[in-house]
Amino acid sequence: MEQRKVGIAGYGNLGRGVEIALSHAADMSLAAVFTRRDPSTVKTLGAPVYPMQEIANHTELDVVILCGGSATDLPTQTPELAKTFNLVDSFDTHAKIPEHFAAVDAAAKQADKVAVISAGWDPGLFSMQRILFESVLPQGETYTFWGKGVSQGHSDAIRRVPGVANGIQYTIPIQEAVDAVRTGTNPTLTTRQKHLRECYVVPEEGADQEAIRRAICEMPNYFSDYDTVVHFITAEELKANHSGMPHGGFVIRGGETSSGTRHVTEFSLKLDSNPEFTASVLVACARAAVRMNQEGDSGAKTVFDIPLAKLSTKSAEQLRKELL
Amino acid sequence: MEQRKVGIAGYGNLGRGVEIALSHAADMSLAAVFTRRDPSTVKTLGAPVYPMQEIANHTELDVVILCGGSATDLPTQTPELAKTFNLVDSFDTHAKIPEHFAAVDAAAKQADKVAVISAGWDPGLFSMQRILFESVLPQGETYTFWGKGVSQGHSDAIRRVPGVANGIQYTIPIQEAVDAVRTGTNPTLTTRQKHLRECYVVPEEGADQEAIRRAICEMPNYFSDYDTVVHFITAEELKANHSGMPHGGFVIRGGETSSGTRHVTEFSLKLDSNPEFTASVLVACARAAVRMNQEGDSGAKTVFDIPLAKLSTKSAEQLRKELL
Numbered sequence: 001m002e003q004r005k006v007g008i009a010g011y012g013n014l015g016r017g018v019e020i021a022l023s024h025a026a027d028m029s030l031a032a033v034f035t036r037r038d039p040s041t042v043k044t045l046g047a048p049v050y051p052m053q054e055i056a057n058h059t060e061l062d063v064v065i066l067c068g069g070s071a072t073d074l075p076t077q078t079p080e081l082a083k084t085f086n087l088v089d090s091f092d093t094h095a096k097i098p099e100h101f102a103a104v105d106a107a108a109k110q111a112d113k114v115a116v117i118s119a120g121w122d123p124g125l126f127s128m129q130r131i132l133f134e135s136v137l138p139q140g141e142t143y144t145f146w147g148k149g150v151s152q153g154h155s156d157a158i159r160r161v162p163g164v165a166n167g168i169q170y171t172i173p174i175q176e177a178v179d180a181v182r183t184g185t186n187p188t189l190t191t192r193q194k195h196l197r198e199c200y201v202v203p204e205e206g207a208d209q210e211a212i213r214r215a216i217c218e219m220p221n222y223f224s225d226y227d228t229v230v231h232f233i234t235a236e237e238l239k240a241n242h243s244g245m246p247h248g249g250f251v252i253r254g255g256e257t258s259s260g261t262r263h264v265t266e267f268s269l270k271l272d273s274n275p276e277f278t279a280s281v282l283v284a285c286a287r288a289a290v291r292m293n294q295e296g297d298s299g300a301k302t303v304f305d306i307p308l309a310k311l312s313t314k315s316a317e318q319l320r321k322e323l324l
Numbered sequence: 325m326e327q328r329k330v331g332i333a334g335y336g337n338l339g340r341g342v343e344i345a346l347s348h349a350a351d352m353s354l355a356a357v358f359t360r361r362d363p364s365t366v367k368t369l370g371a372p373v374y375p376m377q378e379i380a381n382h383t384e385l386d387v388v389i390l391c392g393g394s395a396t397d398l399p400t401q402t403p404e405l406a407k408t409f410n411l412v413d414s415f416d417t418h419a420k421i422p423e424h425f426a427a428v429d430a431a432a433k434q435a436d437k438v439a440v441i442s443a444g445w446d447p448g449l450f451s452m453q454r455i456l457f458e459s460v461l462p463q464g465e466t467y468t469f470w471g472k473g474v475s476q477g478h479s480d481a482i483r484r485v486p487g488v489a490n491g492i493q494y495t496i497p498i499q500e501a502v503d504a505v506r507t508g509t510n511p512t513l514t515t516r517q518k519h520l521r522e523c524y525v526v527p528e529e530g531a532d533q534e535a536i537r538r539a540i541c542e543m544p545n546y547f548s549d550y551d552t553v554v555h556f557i558t559a560e561e562l563k564a565n566h567s568g569m570p571h572g573g574f575v576i577r578g579g580e581t582s583s584g585t586r587h588v589t590e591f592s593l594k595l596d597s598n599p600e601f602t603a604s605v606l607v608a609c610a611r612a613a614v615r616m617n618q619e620g621d622s623g624a625k626t627v628f629d630i631p632l633a634k635l636s637t638k639s640a641e642q643l644r645k646e647l648l
Contacts, residue, residue, distance in 0.1 A: 020582050024462045097644055123648045125456070125589075128632055130647045132449070135608040135635035136601075138348045184594070257600040258344050264594040265449075269587070270508070276581040277460075284459040304633035304643050308452055311459035319628050320421055323454045324447045 001313070004290050005031040005060055006283075007085070009052065009077065010067035011042055013245070014090070017279030018065050019045055025283055027313050032058055056084050063087060063286045067279075075100060082107040082115040082300075086289045088282050090120040097123070105300035114293040116301045119285040120278040121269060122146070126251050128303050129267040133253035137263060140255025141186040145173035145194060149247025149274060157222045158199050161215045163207030166235060168242045172196045173250065184254035184262040197228040200242055202235045247274035284311040325637070328614050329355040329384055330607075331409070333376065333401065334391035335366055337569070338414065341603030342389050343369055349607055351637050356382055380408050387411060387610045391603075399424060406431035406439040406624075410613045412606050414444040421447070429624035438617040440625045443609040444602040445593060446470070450575050452627050453591040457577035461587060464579025465510040469497035469518060473571025473598060481546045482523050485539045487531030490559060492566045496520040497574065508578035508586040521552040524566055526559045571598035608635040 006028050008015045015033065022030045023045075030047045039049040055064070064081055066089040068074050074091045081087055082104050091100050097118055108115040118124065122144070130142055147170065154169035177194050180187045199216055203209055213230045217223055233241075248270045255263050271277045285303070288310035292301065309319055330352050332339045339357065346354045347369075354371045363373040379388070388405055390413040392398050398415045405411050406428050415424050421442055432439040442448065446468070454466055471494060478493035501518050504511045523540055527533055537554045541547055557565075572594040579587050595601045609627070612634035616625065633643055 017581070024581075026462075094648070097648055098641070101644060118648055125460070127648045128456070129591075131632045131636055131643060132452070134647065135611075135632075135637075136449070136604050138350075138637075182594075257341070257348075257597065257604055261596045261600055263596060263601050263604075264592075266590075266592045266594075267453075268590045270506075270590075271587045272585045273581065273587075276585055277587050280460050280581060280587075287459075302644060302648055304640070304648070305631050307629050307631050308455045308459075309628035312455055313459075313462075316628070317422070319455060320425060320626060323458065324418070324421055324442055324451045324626055324628070 001027045004028045004062040004287070006286060007032045007034060007055065007058060007061040007064040008047075008067055009034045009055060009064055009081065010073065011035050011037075011044070011049070012067065013275035014279055014282075015067035017273070017276040018067060018282055019047065020276055021280040021283040024280075025287070025313070027287065028283065031061060055081065059084065061085060063290050065279075065282050065286050066090070067282075075103075078115065078117065079103040079107045082113055083111045084113070086113045086115070086286075086293050088116045088119050088285045088289055090124075090278060090282060091118045092120065092123055094123070101300050101302070109299045112293075112298045114289045114297055114299065114301055116285045116289045116303070116306070118302055120281050121271075122249065124278075124281050124303055125269070126249070126267070129251040129265075130253075131304055133251070133255075133265045137253055137255025137257075137265065139257070140253050140263075142251065142253040143181045143189070143194075144249065144251050145178055146249040147171040147173050147195065147247070149249070149271075150245060154197065154199075154222055157219060158201060158216055161212055161219075163204050163212050165202045165204045166238055167199060167201040168238065170198045170200075172198055178250060178252070181252045181254065182264060182266065184264040186254045191225045192227055195226060197223055197226045199228065199230045200233050200238060201230055202238050203232055244272070245274045247271045247277075287311060287313070325351045328352045328386040328611070330610060331356045331358060331379065331382060331385040331388040332371075332391055333358045333379060333388055333405065334397065335359050335361075335368070335373070336391060337599040338603055338606075339391035341597070341600040342391060342606055343371065344600055345604040345607040348604075349611070349637070351611065352607065355385060379405065383408065385409060387614050389603075389606050389610050390414070391606075399427075402439065402441065403427040403431045406437055407435045408437070410437045410439070410610075410617045412440045412443050412609045412613055414448070414602060414606060415442045416444065416447055418447070425624050425626070433623045436617075436622045438613045438621055438623065438625055440609045440613045440627075440630070442626055444605050445595075446573065448602075448605050448627055449593070450573070450591070453575040453589075454577075455628055457575070457579075457589045461577055461579025461581075461589065463581070464577050464587075466575065466577040467505045467513070467518075468573065468575050469502055470573040471495040471497050471519065471571065473573070473595070474569060478521065478523075478546055481543060482525060482540055485536055485543075487528050487536045489526045489528045490562055491523060491525040492562065494522045494524075496522055502574060502576070505576045505578065506588060506590065508588040510578045515549045516551055519550060521547055521550045523552065523554045524557050524562060525554055526562050527556055568596070569598045571595045571601075611635060611637070
């Protein structure tokens with residue numbers, strides 16, 4: 001099978017996940033990892049490590065998978081690297097997607113490269129289901145539930161509360177709400193009715209736990225619109241029981257065709273490792289980026305623009321025979 | 325919004341479903357229904373009815389949605405109509421998809437039209453999930469469950485049993501099997517462990533019910549590999565309780581990234597009306613067929629070849645803003 005040479009830009013949890021996902025991809029091989037750290041301090045599963053500033057010299061790469069963060073890395077990295085490479089990123093700051101798309105599109109078109117942005121599972125697989133469900137059942141309502149899983153933003157927020165030494169926050173979909181949506185009756189649900197927030201907090205010695213609990217539960221934007229449960233635990237318990245990165249969620253649409261004739265479409269994910277699964281989506285999209293570019297396409301793309309066949313290693317004939 | 329003129333070829337349950345689905349499509353209007361019956365005997369919700377043999381004259385149509393059966397109608401109709409129209413069919417004889425694709429592809433390429441074959445939910449939405457799941461999680465196993473819903477082929481089979489006046493067969497996924505698959509442990513399941521077959525039979529007067537039950541349960545290919553339950557009911561009960569056309573099912577994949585790190589992806593449908601939902605998928609694919617053709621594409625296509633954005637009435641900008 002043809003081997004595409006892949007580069008990973010940024011080697012944290014997501015980058016390591018991409019390395020694992022590439023080991024299952026018969027048509028791609030990891031050629032280089034790029035880091036802003038001292039390369040001699042980065043241990044991969046075998047791929048050579050180079051300084052990030054040398055990446056543009058590696059024109060042998062067929063595609064680069066960007067594994068930096070959406071807050072500060074990707075807004076500059078993606079448009080910059082799209083001048084040289086086909087690429088995929090997981091940019092997930094929803095409000096800024098239009099401007100990110102525009103910046104990446106200009107660079108990629110100029111360079112005749114394909115740059116897939118905002119891949120992963122949300123945005124990503126969940127987005128694909130939302131467009132599919134709405135297109136098939138225009139009369140209806142789509143609901144997205146997240147969890148049970150760790151929200152990095154909410155975990156950061158509780159760690160900023162005075163008296164908190166460490167902590168983690170799980171977003172949990174409320175079962176009654178999921179069940180109500182599954183009936184297809186399209187209930188009106190408040191923020192509080194859809195998700196619960198559960199926090200595991202390691203207090204500093206002598207901290208006022210009741211004050212911490214109040215500060216968390218009343219925090220605007222992050223917690224005040226939710227029912228929030230705060231558990232106080234030790235640093236050892238946090239490490240032993242909350243070091244995994246599970247996640248998941250549901251996209252459900254209830255729709256009607258003729259009056260009273262209801263249909264419910266549902267997609268769900270249950271993930272042992274959020275970064276490893278996200279990485280697996282990025283790898284499939286990297287395959288698509290290379291192929292779309294080989295067929296003459298260029299510019300910024302999202303999962304809405306990728307024909308599903310391009311995600312697979314199988315030929316069109318094989319796909320029609322085995323999976324249709 | 326731009327209005328695409330749509331024709332319906334064949335006006336049974338599926339054709340009526342397409343008419344309903346088109347009433348929810350802001351960008352498409354039903355221009356003509358074609359039938360092999362006497363047009364004066366066909367009552368639509370308002371669209372004019374023409375004899376099927378006149379369809380090729382209606383070159384004003386942007387796309388035709390074929391609503392005939394896979395056994396005898398579509399193998400000849402689809403390649404024939406692809407000489408004149410962009411079109412969509414729901415050809416679902418899995419084993420014959422390669423030859424159907426080839427015949428339609430030749431005609432559509434010659435005519436510079438786009439012909440989407442095998443749309444609906446299986447083949448169709450289920451196929452899309454199978455390719456998506458397998459591409460993202462190459463190390464794993466995909467399971468498809470159907471039902472609870474009526475199988476036309478199995479219902480026909482029981483109606484051929486001596487002593488049976490009428491009857492209907494429901495395919496039912498076995499909950500224990502679905503639950504086992506959802507754990508992500510990829511169990512080995514026999515045919516009997518995955519689905520149950522439940523039959524509602526109206527016996528002829530004086531018929532030997534035990535003989536009917538045996539004839540059904542022991543019927544090779546259709547029933548002998550399954551646990552089958554046979555209920556005897558009256559013609560009135562059959563009409564009152566079994567005239568709906570509900571269906572549904574599940575596609576579930578369990579996959580691993582690193583060793584022991586499991587992920588489960590699941591898609592499910594719960595449909596009040598199989599033909600109305602199938603029709604809704606055909607209409608979204610008809611939209612895509614027209615657009616792909618407008619962009620210069622031609623030939624036979626499947627759901628694997630359609631970028632999801634093409635299924636939606638929304639602009640690329642709106643999609644990225646609202647659904648990504």
